[in-house]
Amino acid sequence: MDRAEYREVSLRTWDRVSSGWSAERELLRRALGPVGVRLVERLDPQPGQRVLELAAGIGHVGFLAAEGLGPEGRLISTDFAPSMVERARAFGEELGLENVEYRVLDAESMDLDDSSVDAVLCRFGYMLMADPAAALAESRRVLREGGRLSFAVWAEPERNPWAAIPGKAMVDLGHLPAPERGAPGIFSMADPGRIRALVTDAGFGEPEIEEIRVDWGYADPDDHWRLTLELTGPISEVVEGLTPDELERAQELIRERTEPLFASGGPGLTGVALAVLAE
Numbered sequence: 001m002d003r004a005e006y007r008e009v010s011l012r013t014w015d016r017v018s019s020g021w022s023a024e025r026e027l028l029r030r031a032l033g034p035v036g037v038r039l040v041e042r043l044d045p046q047p048g049q050r051v052l053e054l055a056a057g058i059g060h061v062g063f064l065a066a067e068g069l070g071p072e073g074r075l076i077s078t079d080f081a082p083s084m085v086e087r088a089r090a091f092g093e094e095l096g097l098e099n100v101e102y103r104v105l106d107a108e109s110m111d112l113d114d115s116s117v118d119a120v121l122c123r124f125g126y127m128l129m130a131d132p133a134a135a136l137a138e139s140r141r142v143l144r145e146g147g148r149l150s151f152a153v154w155a156e157p158e159r160n161p162w163a164a165i166p167g168k169a170m171v172d173l174g175h176l177p178a179p180e181r182g183a184p185g186i187f188s189m190a191d192p193g194r195i196r197a198l199v200t201d202a203g204f205g206e207p208e209i210e211e212i213r214v215d216w217g218y219a220d221p222d223d224h225w226r227l228t229l230e231l232t233g234p235i236s237e238v239v240e241g242l243t244p245d246e247l248e249r250a251q252e253l254i255r256e257r258t259e260p261l262f263a264s265g266g267p268g269l270t271g272v273a274l275a276v277l278a279e
């Protein structure tokens with residue numbers, strides 16, 4: 001799939017799952033909250049600043065930063081999927097936030113002036129983009145000199161079974177091609193070496209990378225499967241094209257592989273994120 005085609009499919013997919021993200025916003029707040037809090041802490045937003053959030057989904061992370069910006073400051077909450085932006089707007093209005101501007105914006109080609117923001121925030125966005133190098137170069141362009149970039153991606157599949165198991169099952173069943181090295185996807189920036197190269201090639205200094213553990217708190221394998229369908233763009237896209245029998249077989253295989261993790265009393269279906277800070 002070429003970049004343009006990937007972008008079109010990705011946009012359609014994320015637009016479709018925006019309803020699931022909205023419905024599960026409390027779970028997302030709880031499970032991914034520690035990552036968002038840490039990203040904002042490291043960004044250290046100051047009153048009066050302009051903060052740009054990329055691939056904001058329904059807006060959670062930027063809303064944490066908005067509190068620190070005060071009435072003179074501005075959060076620009078953006079996503080390339082229009083329905084995500086509309087849901088972020090509804091959510092922000094419900095929270096009574098008045099210093100937020102909502103925009104449909106493709107992070108790979110931003111309709112923003114050079115050096116026009118003080119900080120850039122992005123949780124679990126860059127690794128899904130067709131061209132993360134372009135998105136990081138665009139982030140550097142719109143950031144003022146000395147402004148901070150704080151973002152998160154997922155660590156390697158072995159430490160993120162909640163996402164690795166469904167993805168691998170779809171490959172094993174022939175519903176997805178095996179992921180190509182460097183191709184966009186949930187684990188495409190799991191290698192700290194690749195993160196460093198992408199970030200510094202975009203014009204930032206050496207990034208500081210730290211790990212954050214994520215606990216989804218799935219009740220059981222069925223809960224995991226339901227939330228995977230509801231929230232995971234790429235898996236929900238594959239599932240759309242399956243027959244009922246194929247779907248049942250996929251669910252069975254995923255259950256077979258997740259059940260032992262629930263039963264073992266071990267770490268379960270947890271995850272590890274990488275929080276990256278660069279200037």
Ligand SMILES: C[S@@+](CC[C@H](N)C(=O)[O-])C[C@H]1O[C@@H](n2cnc3c(N)ncnc32)[C@H](O)[C@@H]1O
Pocket residue numbers: 010014015028032054055056057058059060061078079080081084105106107108122123124125128129130
């Ligand atoms: C996994 S979700 C993360 C949402 C949010 N940042 C969070 O952590 O709750 C990925 C988001 O990236 C957005 N996205 C993917 N590619 C994008 C691009 N090129 N430009 C802007 N947004 C993009 C999707 O629409 C989706 O909302």
